Amino acid sequence: MADHQTMVAEPEVAKPEVERRNQSKAKKQPRYSVVLWDDTDHSYEYVVLMMKSLFRHPIETGFQIAKEVDNSGKAICLTTTLEHAELKRDQIHAFGKDELIARCKGSMSATIEPVHD
Template sequence: MSLLPSPGTHVIDETDQQLEPPYHLVLLDDDEHTYAYVIRMCAEIFGYGPEKGYAIACVVDSQGRAVLMTGSHDEVRAKQELVHAYGPDPLMPNSRGSMSAVIEPAYQGTGS
């Protein structure tokens, strides 16, 4: 049995196609949302367990930003819209709206 294509067969070389680069959805810190809010939002939007939600809340609080997910631009954009529509934190009287999240390329070149 031959592993070569039969004569007249068109072989598609999928390695020639460029794959879409991945993107990060990055949650930005603010003073209007509690850890409980971040944990609940992560569970409802991303399906994360409380431990992962708490870890994200800790990172965003200590570092000012935390990666929520990595995916295609369309996937990340859809989740960004859900984060921006999640609403204010009912536990914080000064919470005026949802948290902010930005989209960034997952791999940023170092330049040459």
């Protein structure tokens, strides 16, 4: 008779419960808001067009942001990751002047702010 060796699988070592829980949770990146600041050199139409072009916001949302920035002095356009917020802020700064207002010299101002949970 042929000699048969029996293969025995090594038992899996169970991972501690805490380690398993930590692996299943995705690490959340910190969130940042893109804040648009009010000035007197840009029209509602400009803000609506910018929100539609840069953020793909519908016209109604763009109008609400324009109204909020006019009434409150600032408005949040988007809350996202740091890198995406920086990109959107830079796109606002590069959007150009408002052709509807003669005294307008350039783009609106925007900043990014961390979201505190």
